[in-house]
Structures are given as C-alpha cells and as structure tokens.
Amino acid sequence: MSAGDEQSIDRSRILISNPVSGSGDHAETISRRAAEHGFTVRHTAHEGDAMRLAREAADSSSEALIAAAGGDGTVNEVVNGIVAADALESTTLAVVPSGTGNNFASNIGLEGLEHAFSVIEDGRRRRIDLGVANDRVFVNSCVGGVTAQASEKTSSESKARLGVLAYVKETLDTLGSFDGLPLRVRTDETDEGTAAWAGTAMFVLVGNCRRFGGRRTAQANVEDGQFEVTIIEDASMSELLGNVALEELLGRPQSSIVRYQTPFLTLESRHGALEYSLDGELLEAETLSLETRPNALTVAVGDSYQPTPDGSVWPLQ
Numbered sequence: 001m002s003a004g005d006e007q008s009i010d011r012s013r014i015l016i017s018n019p020v021s022g023s024g025d026h027a028e029t030i031s032r033r034a035a036e037h038g039f040t041v042r043h044t045a046h047e048g049d050a051m052r053l054a055r056e057a058a059d060s061s062s063e064a065l066i067a068a069a070g071g072d073g074t075v076n077e078v079v080n081g082i083v084a085a086d087a088l089e090s091t092t093l094a095v096v097p098s099g100t101g102n103n104f105a106s107n108i109g110l111e112g113l114e115h116a117f118s119v120i121e122d123g124r125r126r127r128i129d130l131g132v133a134n135d136r137v138f139v140n141s142c143v144g145g146v147t148a149q150a151s152e153k154t155s156s157e158s159k160a161r162l163g164v165l166a167y168v169k170e171t172l173d174t175l176g177s178f179d180g181l182p183l184r185v186r187t188d189e190t191d192e193g194t195a196a197w198a199g200t201a202m203f204v205l206v207g208n209c210r211r212f213g214g215r216r217t218a219q220a221n222v223e224d225g226q227f228e229v230t231i232i233e234d235a236s237m238s239e240l241l242g243n244v245a246l247e248e249l250l251g252r253p254q255s256s257i258v259r260y261q262t263p264f265l266t267l268e269s270r271h272g273a274l275e276y277s278l279d280g281e282l283l284e285a286e287t288l289s290l291e292t293r294p295n296a297l298t299v300a301v302g303d304s305y306q307p308t309p310d311g312s313v314w315p316l317q
Ligand SMILES: Nc1ncnc2c1ncn2[C@@H]1O[C@H](COP(=O)(O)OP(=O)(O)OP(=O)(O)O)[C@@H](O)[C@H]1O
Pocket: 018, 019, 020, 021, 022, 023, 044, 045, 046, 047, 048, 049, 070, 071, 072, 073, 074, 075, 098, 099, 100, 101, 102, 103, 280
C-alpha cells in the first residue's frame, strides 16, 4: 500500500467483500455503494481472508463499523476476526447480503443490498448472543448430521411444511441411508459423570439465531444467552414425521425429538471425529464444547428484526 492509499483510508468504516459469494456478480456495485457511504473496501482473495481483514480492521480502529458483504460464510469469518482482535466492545457489525442463503442477513431483518446500506445509516443497533464451538465462533447455528448439500436442495415447500425436519428428510432422500452420529450430550444441568442424552442422533442443531433457514424454521432467541438445542434421535422417517405432526398438534415434544435450552453443552463422539457445520463452514471434532457469549456482538438491524422467531416461546414450533 502506498502512502497515498494510507491517507485516504477511513479507519472507522471498513467493508469486507467476498467477490465470489452468491452469483459472484455484485462486487462492483457493492464497492461503488460502499464508497458513497464512506467505506474503505477490502476484497477477499481466498478462504480465511475475511477473518484476517476483519481482525486487522478491528485492531486498527478504536471504534469500527465493519460491514461483511457476502453470505453466511463471510459473516462468520468477519465475526471470528472481530473476536480474534478482542474488539467486540468497540466494533459494530453490518451485513450487506450478497451470498446464496444469506440466513443471518434475513435473521437481522435485511431485505437486500440497497436496504442494507439504509440500515447501516439509520438502523437500530442490537446486542446479540454469539456461540463458541471449541475455539470458533458462530452466529446462526452449529449443525451435525445434515450436509450443506442437503440444505441447498431442500425445497421451500418442504421447509414450510416440515421446518427444520425438512433438512433431515432431504438428507435421508439424498444419501439413501445415514449412519447417524454416535453421541453423548452434556448440558449445564448434567451431573458429573453422566450424560443428558446418549445414543445415535440423525441430526443435532445447536441454534443461536432466530431461524435455521427459510421462513418457518423457528430456531432460537438470539438475545437470551441460551442455545436452543434440537436432537433428532435415530428413528424411521415415518415415525419422525408422525412425531412432528403430533408435536405441532399437542404443542409438546414427542419421543425421538429431544430439546434443550442451555447456555453450554458438550457433544462427545463415541466413535472418532464427527463433522459439524458452523454457519455452513465445516469443522471436524471428536469433542465439541459449546457455550454462548450473551449479548456480545453489536449489529445494525432492519426494522423487521426481532430476537425471537415470530414471537414464539420455547419449545419452538
Ligand atoms: N476470493 C475468493 N475466492 C474463492 N473463495 C473465496 C474467496 N473469498 C472468500 N471465499 C470463500 O467463499 C466461501 C463462500 O462464501 P459465503 O458463504 O459468503 O457465500 P455463499 O456460500 O454464496 O453464501 P451463503 O453461505 O449465505 O449461502 C467462503 O467459504 C469463503 O471462505
């Protein structure tokens, strides 16, 4: 960087843009709009770059507004960078949705690129919970047992009817069979030497943000300092679907669907390392220790933002 570049940098407004997220044709528009709003723009060159750039930006400013332009993966990296710089107190996160799923953006009430810039200027600031899994941070969810491929393929009709379970169904349809996750689960209420739950899970969802994806996939309250955990036990699909219908009808959990609300939990594999997805980014671990950091991240949110999914209370429907 030349001395001239150095002088033109506004250290308090940095936009980190992933040029290949989503359809990959937005970088120019975002750069132009960002410059109009006084942002210094940094483009990522490869995986991991958004985290590095966010860390540098958060480190070099006493009061930073850092915008993540991309999808959930970019947001996840940027938040990890802010945490690595130990700059949560002095940083506000903004999001300019330009990824494929943009789950986090819709969770904070953003309706698109132009709307995101108006929220940056005029939107409320809220402090939301973060999730930590071993040494990595996540904003939306930590998922085990369902592939990213399955979540991409899941139809909106299926999501509207089945919510989170649509992903499980899609996985089974995609893979034909799924061996399940051999797990022991401990929560804050587990006594020493015992497990809150042990068995083979088809699916584990540790939710932090309000929706898992789609419109009806209620997941968690993002300002309560708690994870909302859903474990789908190994069961036949017809049994599962019946239980989902019963849960909706009776308003209480059925067998094969286990739910916890807890500020921390441990997922221990009983057979080697398992693969988890943190906001869509993969992580392999034999033991995953998860805890919330309550109200840790300041975020610019749209008018439609609310911390709970559609005002639901636990257990979520
Ligand atoms: N210049 C780059 N070239 C290739 N990959 C990149 C580059 N910059 C970032 N990446 C990677 O691109 C991946 C996808 O980014 P991101 O998740 O933001 O978009 P998306 O997958 O389209 O959206 P969503 O996750 O919301 O569905 C991330 O894993 C990130 O590390």
